[in-house]
Amino acid sequence: MDKIFRVNMSDLSTKIEAVPSAWAGLGGRGLTSTIVAAEVPPTCHPLGENNKLVFAPGLLTGTPAANSGRLSAGAKSPLTGGIKESNAGGTAAQMLARLGIKALIIEGLPKGDAWYSLHVTKDGVTVQEETELLGKGNFAVIEALEARLGKKTGILTIGQAGELKMTAANISVKDPDSKIRSHGRGGLGAVMGSKRIKFITIDDQGAPGVKVAEPEKFKTAARTFAKALLDHPVSGEGLPTFGTNVLVNILNEAGGLPTRNFTYGQFEAHEKISGETMHDTIVERGGKPKHGCHAGCIIQCSQVYPDKEGKYVTSGFEYETIWGIGADCCVDNLDDIAVADNLMDDIGIDSIETAVMFGVAMEAGILPWGDGKGIIRLLKDEIAQGTPLGRILGGGAGSVGRAFGVTRVPVVKNQGIPAYDPRSVKGIGITYATSTMGADHTSGYTIATNILNVGGHVDPLKKEGQVELSRNLQIATAAVDSTGMCIFVAFPALDIPECLPALIDMINARFGINLTGDDVTELGKYILKTERQFNIAAGITNAHDRLPEFFTTEPVPPHNAVWDFTDEEIDEFWNF
Amino acid sequence: MQITVKLFATFRAGRFAVEPRTYPPGTPIVEVIRELDIPEAQIGMIMLNNRHAEPEQELHEGDNLSLFPLVGGG
Numbered sequence: 328m329d330k331i332f333r334v335n336m337s338d339l340s341t342k343i344e345a346v347p348s349a350w351a352g353l354g355g356r357g358l359t360s361t362i363v364a365a366e367v368p369p370t371c372h373p374l375g376e377n378n379k380l381v382f383a384p385g386l387l388t389g390t391p392a393a394n395s396g397r398l399s400a401g402a403k404s405p406l407t408g409g410i411k412e413s414n415a416g417g418t419a420a421q422m423l424a425r426l427g428i429k430a431l432i433i434e435g436l437p438k439g440d441a442w443y444s445l446h447v448t449k450d451g452v453t454v455q456e457e458t459e460l461l462g463k464g465n466f467a468v469i470e471a472l473e474a475r476l477g478k479k480t481g482i483l484t485i486g487q488a489g490e491l492k493m494t495a496a497n498i499s500v501k502d503p504d505s506k507i508r509s510h511g512r513g514g515l516g517a518v519m520g521s522k523r524i525k526f527i528t529i530d531d532q533g534a535p536g537v538k539v540a541e542p543e544k545f546k547t548a549a550r551t552f553a554k555a556l557l558d559h560p561v562s563g564e565g566l567p568t569f570g571t572n573v574l575v576n577i578l579n580e581a582g583g584l585p586t587r588n589f590t591y592g593q594f595e596a597h598e599k600i601s602g603e604t605m606h607d608t609i610v611e612r613g614g615k616p617k618h619g620c621h622a623g624c625i626i627q628c629s630q631v632y633p634d635k636e637g638k639y640v641t642s643g644f645e646y647e648t649i650w651g652i653g654a655d656c657c658v659d660n661l662d663d664i665a666v667a668d669n670l671m672d673d674i675g676i677d678s679i680e681t682a683v684m685f686g687v688a689m690e691a692g693i694l695p696w697g698d699g700k701g702i703i704r705l706l707k708d709e710i711a712q713g714t715p716l717g718r719i720l721g722g723g724a725g726s727v728g729r730a731f732g733v734t735r736v737p738v739v740k741n742q743g744i745p746a747y748d749p750r751s752v753k754g755i756g757i758t759y760a761t762s763t764m765g766a767d768h769t770s771g772y773t774i775a776t777n778i779l780n781v782g783g784h785v786d787p788l789k790k791e792g793q794v795e796l797s798r799n800l801q802i803a804t805a806a807v808d809s810t811g812m813c814i815f816v817a818f819p820a821l822d823i824p825e826c827l828p829a830l831i832d833m834i835n836a837r838f839g840i841n842l843t844g845d846d847v848t849e850l851g852k853y854i855l856k857t858e859r860q861f862n863i864a865a866g867i868t869n870a871h872d873r874l875p876e877f878f879t880t881e882p883v884p885p886h887n888a889v890w891d892f893t894d895e896e897i898d899e900f901w902n903f
Numbered sequence: 904m905q906i907t908v909k910l911f912a913t914f915r916a917g918r919f920a921v922e923p924r925t926y927p928p929g930t931p932i933v934e935v936i937r938e939l940d941i942p943e944a945q946i947g948m949i950m951l952n953n954r955h956a957e958p959e960q961e962l963h964e965g966d967n968l969s970l971f972p973l974v975g976g977g
């Protein structure tokens with residue numbers, strides 16, 4: 328039977344609880360958001376004793392379903408002040424699922440100055456005091472813990488940024504190669520740091536494993552699903568070959584590649600940081616152009632990027648990071664961007680928030696435009712050291728904007744706007760404005776339909792159809808985020824008719840239930856409404872469902888487009 | 904007339920990244936695709952002067968034409 332593991336850091340006690348019946352049909356984001364909404368007072372301080380940090384594997388995690396190994400983390404966000412769910416690959420989700428752990432809930436705050444670690448096994452959680460690894464970066468933590476507990480240990484860890492409770496801090500998850508994937512957005516690393524937990528280790532020895540109620544039905548559906556993933560040109564060929572970074576040239580052509588802190592929609596040196604160049608560079612230097620973030624990923628959008636000598640520099644090198652440090656900061660050297668990516672993983676700071684932040688920092692005159700080496704220096708000498716400047720930078724784009732009086736600060740609900748200009752790709756602007764998460768492209772990825780012609784086409788420069796597109800995608804995404812699936816299954820799901828029914832069949836076969844497509848849509852709506860209710864009670868209303876003013880007054884070339892939705896038009900989003 | 908053709912991702916293999924090319928006035932995009940020996944089914948996106956375009960659209964002097972296979976990210 329699945330269980331809830333609960334840890335109270337105030338008295339260092341741990342409990343194993345039965346799963347309340349209302350939570351039984353939930354997993355991933357649906358479960359973390361339900362638990363946060365039920366148990367966290369919306370007005371609490373995100374770094375205080377009333378916030379809770381919740382981890383939950385998805386409904387299909389731990390089964391042989393392709394791409395189902397993602398872990399959701401949830402809490403009240405110290406960055407946005409609203410609810411947060413952030414999901415990541417790595418090995419932890421499948422281990423927790425095999426242990427029958429439906430959710431791990433961490434609550435309370437320790438009284439003294441001591442730091443702790445949690446160790447999760449089939450018998451429960453133990454809390455131990457930790458001294459040795461304090462102040463260490465994530466790679467050193469992983470190396471030390473593998474030496475201490477064995478290579479197979481699952482690890483969730485925070486770097487210096489999390490220890491210092493920076494609002495851009497993330498939670499790192501060990502991947503199958505002992506490298507890092509991240510619960511990136513929303514400052515969840517600061518929540519873990521506030522609870523004075525440096526790391527969580529997982530040992531799945533003796534795990535009961537995931538029981539599938541109807542194995543034959545599951546197998547058939549899983550095969551259909553995997554075939555759809557491999558048949559679709561985006562998930563079957565595009566993502567494995569070029570990674571997500573293929574988008575640099577595409578967004579540049581579409582005039583939606585935010586450049587120089589969202590001043591232009593095209594970057595002169597786009598070719599030097601493009602997915603095509605990155606692919607050729609990786610192959611030439613003997614790296615790995617494709618790589619999965621968890622066992623069972625058959626898309627493999629990740630990669631291993633080496634330096635000129637063929638030595639590892641970074642992996643999981645994503646478009647949003649490359650765009651942000653690259654075009655948005657005008658850095659045209661992919662090697663510098665790769666070094667910065669690895670440093671951000673090590674320090675444990677969200678690479679999207681931090682990249683957007685550096686664009687604002689350059690606007691503020693902290694660094695010259697294009698100074699990749701300067702970014703590396705600030706990461707190492709200021710942020711990782713927790714100097715006063717480092718703490719301002721580690722607070723993200725909004726923090727730097729406030730500290731330095733910058734007016735062009737691309738954030739919604741204080742979370743940095745990623746990689747796609749909302750003036751020239753208007754659907755994603757609706758997603759940024761309305762998402763319960765703050766500016767988050769993954770929560771309703773209209774780029775698929777606005778730019779990539781997946782799931783039809785809605786003209787990115789016109790207002791028509793964008794609210795509906797974003798709404799449909801946000802509802803579907805909330806449901807998919809509950810399955811443990813990587814969001815890239817959306818590409819085949821939007822185009823191949825058998826894909827989504829196969830996904831639902833797998834859920835049905837896993838639990839012996841009979842969900843329909845409508846039930847899944849209802850689940851998505853329930854999740855969005857639950858999250859929104861939490862936000863409203865926390866003081867975040869439709870007045871915050873807005874883009875920063877400069878988007879309405881500064882036209883972005885080459886289309887000279889502005890953000891031109893009225894408040895009423897945006898508010899239509901919630902009409903469901 | 905002269906236009907600039909840009910190819911992306913897998914379309915570059917054995918072809919080129921950017922090239923100025925000459926065609927008779929009024930040539931539709933689909934002719935360029937054929938001439939470059941790109942199977943039409945592989946076309947994911949066509950952009951003409953930074954806007955999405957259809958294969959039947961006619962080209963004009965100085966146009967920028969970009970051809971992408973079906974790719975994506977996020």
Ligand code: SF4
Pocket residue numbers: 394416618619620621624625626627628629813814815
């Ligand atoms: S496609 Fe990419 S993000 Fe998705 S599971 Fe695979 S490696 Fe992870």
